[in-house]
Amino acid sequence: MGVTRSDLFTDEQNKIAQVAKGLAHPARIAIIQYLIKVNACINGDLVNELGLAQATISQHLRELKELDIIQGTIEGTRISYCINQNTLKTIQKEFNTLFDTASKGDNCC
Amino acid sequence: MGVTRSDLFTDEQNKIAQVAKGLAHPARIAIIQYLIKVNACINGDLVNELGLAQATISQHLRELKELDIIQGTIEGTRISYCINQNTLKTIQKEFNTLFDTASKGDNCC
DNA sequence: TTTATTCATTGCAATATTACGATTAATATT
DNA sequence: AATATTAATCGTAATATTGCAATGAATAAA
Numbered sequence: 001m002g003v004t005r006s007d008l009f010t011d012e013q014n015k016i017a018q019v020a021k022g023l024a025h026p027a028r029i030a031i032i033q034y035l036i037k038v039n040a041c042i043n044g045d046l047v048n049e050l051g052l053a054q055a056t057i058s059q060h061l062r063e064l065k066e067l068d069i070i071q072g073t074i075e076g077t078r079i080s081y082c083i084n085q086n087t088l089k090t091i092q093k094e095f096n097t098l099f100d101t102a103s104k105g106d107n108c109c
Numbered sequence: 110m111g112v113t114r115s116d117l118f119t120d121e122q123n124k125i126a127q128v129a130k131g132l133a134h135p136a137r138i139a140i141i142q143y144l145i146k147v148n149a150c151i152n153g154d155l156v157n158e159l160g161l162a163q164a165t166i167s168q169h170l171r172e173l174k175e176l177d178i179i180q181g182t183i184e185g186t187r188i189s190y191c192i193n194q195n196t197l198k199t200i201q202k203e204f205n206t207l208f209d210t211a212s213k214g215d216n217c218c
Numbered sequence: 219t220t221t222a223t224t225c226a227t228t229g230c231a232a233t234a235t236t237a238c239g240a241t242t243a244a245t246a247t248t
Numbered sequence: 249a250a251t252a253t254t255a256a257t258c259g260t261a262a263t264a265t266t267g268c269a270a271t272g273a274a275t276a277a278a
Contacts, residue, residue, distance in 0.1 A: 001237035002263030008160045009135035016138050023129035026118035036210050040217045043225055051117045053268050058226055073218035077224040077275045082217025092208040099201040101145050108149045108191025109182035110267040111233030152255055162238050186245045186254040
C-alpha cells in the first residue's frame with residue numbers, strides 16, 4: 001500500500017487530484033506567485049527568493065512543468081521560466097466547476 | 110528532510126498549499142462530489158460507492174473534516190457527513206485570487 | 219583552452235501518505 | 249443481557265515526497 005488506487009476513480013477525479021497535488025506545496029505556490037509578479041525568472045532567482053537549495057527548486061520546477069503550469073525557455077546556460085496562462089485558466093475552470101455545484105444543494109447535517 | 114520547510118513561506122502560501130493537499134487525492138474529490146450529489150451520507154455509503162476499505166474512507170473523512178471542508182453529525186451509531194459550503198466558498202475565492210492575478214500580466218518566455 | 223555560470227539529475231536520508239486488517243467504543247436491536 | 253451495526257483508531261507495510269550535497273552537462277566568458 002501507500003499507493004493511490006487511481007483505478008477506482010474517474011479520469012476527472014484523478015485529474016483534479018493530480019493538479020491539486022501540484023499545488024500542494026508552499027514552495028510551488030510561492031514560485032507561481034513570483035512568476036506572476038515578475039513575468040519570468042530563472043532558477044537562481046528562485047533560490048534567492050525562496051531560500052531553498054538549487055536542487056530543490058529545480059525539482060519543484062519540474063513538477064510544475066510536468067503539469068504544464070509553467071514552461072521554460074533555454075537562454076544560453078539559463079532557463080527562463082514563466083506561467084502557462086492557458087493551463088492556469090483551465091485549472092481555474094475545473095476547480096470552479098467542482099465548487100459551483102456545491103452551492104446549489106440544500107445545506108445539510 | 111522529507112519535511113516541508115513551511116517556515117520559509119507566508120501564511121497565505123502555506124494555507125493554500127494545505128488546502129490543495131486536502132484536495133490532492135481522487136478519493137477525497139470523489140467524496141466531495143458524492144456529498145454534493147446526495148447532500149449527506151454516512152461512511153458506509155462511501156465504502157460502497159468508492160470501493161475502499163472502511164478504515165481508509167474514515168481516514169479521508171478525517172482529513173476533509175480537519176480542513177473544515179465537511180462536517181459530521183452523530184445520529185445513533187452513524188455519523189452523517191455533509192459539505193461545509195462556507196469553507197468551500199472561501200477556498201474557491203482563495204484559488205480564484207491566485208489564478209486571477211496571473212491573467213493580468215504579459216505573456217512570457 | 220581554461221574557468222565560471224547555470225541548471226538538471228542522481229543518490230540518499232528523513233518524513234509523510236495511502237491502504238487495510240484488527241481492535242475498540244458506542245449505540246441499536248433482539 | 250446478548251448481539252448487531254457503525255465508525256474511529258491503532259499498528260503495520262508499501263510507497264511517495266521533500267530536501268540537499270554531489271555530480272554532470274551545457275553554454276558563456278576569460
